[in-house]
Amino acid sequence: MNPIEHFEHVFEYNELMGVETLHPLVSVIDLSQARMIRRYRHTFGFYALFLKDVKCGNMIYGRQYYDYQEGTIVSIAPGQVAGVEDNGELFQPKGWALVFHPDLIRGTSLGRNMRNYSFFSYEANEALHLSEQEREIVIDCLHKIRTETEHAVDKHTQRLITANIELLLDYCVRFYERQFITRGCVNSDVLIRFERLLDDYFASEKPRTEGLPSVKYCAGQLHLSANYFGDLIKKETGRTAQEHIQSKLIGLAKERIFDARKSVSEVAYELGFKYPQHFSRLFKKATGLTPKEYRKPD
Incomplete structure (x- = not known):
């Protein structure tokens, strides 16, 4: 070369x-x-x-x-x-x-x-x-x-x-x-592959070993530049790629919070958070409740 x-x-x-x-x-x-x-x-x-x-x-x-x-x-x-x-x-x-x-x-x-x-x-x-x-x-x-x-x-x-x-x-x-x-058909395929990528990521051990998935990581896995990927997602859905990742996180957190065998800290670690307090802060911002308040029965 x-x-x-x-x-x-x-x-x-x-x-x-x-x-x-x-x-x-x-x-x-x-x-x-x-x-x-x-x-x-x-x-x-x-x-x-x-x-x-x-x-x-x-x-x-x-x-x-x-x-x-x-x-x-x-x-x-x-x-x-x-x-x-x-x-x-x-x-x-x-x-x-x-x-x-x-x-x-x-x-x-x-x-x-x-x-x-x-x-x-x-x-x-x-x-x-x-x-x-x-x-x-x-x-x-x-x-x-x-x-x-x-x-x-x-x-x-x-x-x-x-x-x-x-x-x-x-x-x-x-x-x-x-x-x-x-290029709507191509873009729809990217969205589908993005959702599948997040599902596979959180179903694996990668959150514990590599932390939270970044927009740059997701773009790379989809063979796109981070900027193009972010612009495409925003144009197609009205939300940023980071907002999609956080939405996926909160959805999974809501499911796992009700597993009484796990502490809030354990849920945070298995989702990829390095510090449980960061998880609690994001969860409350998204739901209006802390993880413990969300888990607590009425």
Whole structure:
């Protein structure tokens, strides 16, 4: 496997692609106008969003391979590993790239809202697949951003660039929500497997040995990123994945609390709690009663 190359600054990526740096913190690149490059893996010190117009082979994202089809967007946060499998040949990329450094958005509305764009932490197999109309909207936003980078820097530059990036990312949120809906059958399967995973987990010795199941653990078992999994569950059910886990916990606790052979502490330990008082606190928050009050007969 080819080595990982790191690009800390936007101008370094521009140099690789053979394009002029118009702004030190942001760049919009028409990849069809860029130079031919080798396939390789890389990390960035900045955010990157790629819209591909052609199939370009197996993309490497983290430790996984993804057959990167046309009409998809992959969003990459600083520090993530991405790239294309090296076959020893040069290739001409097609599509668009938007890269912007965290320094560009500091103190802006985009900077304050960046955590809302959880798709920057999705896996490549959770890429956004666009309709033709959606693709045109994305490209229009990219053109607006690039137009601002070509304009002489003035007091309006940062605000207009970041506002247009924020608009683009808001469209991506909308398009992902559409994708969640159009993939309803797949999502239902995830929900079923999530419930089965929790049932199997609590029926095993894992709560005693490994503790409470986390959202990250459940996502990993379902071969999804934690952010994508959380967004999918929230969109499908209106509740967070953590709320689902806690609901399962409370349901099991209500059943086991009535086993007079077990103390409240024993129930807490077998459910995965390290400290019984944490179990009691969560139980009372959910039911309005402590475990002992719930167990006590009327």
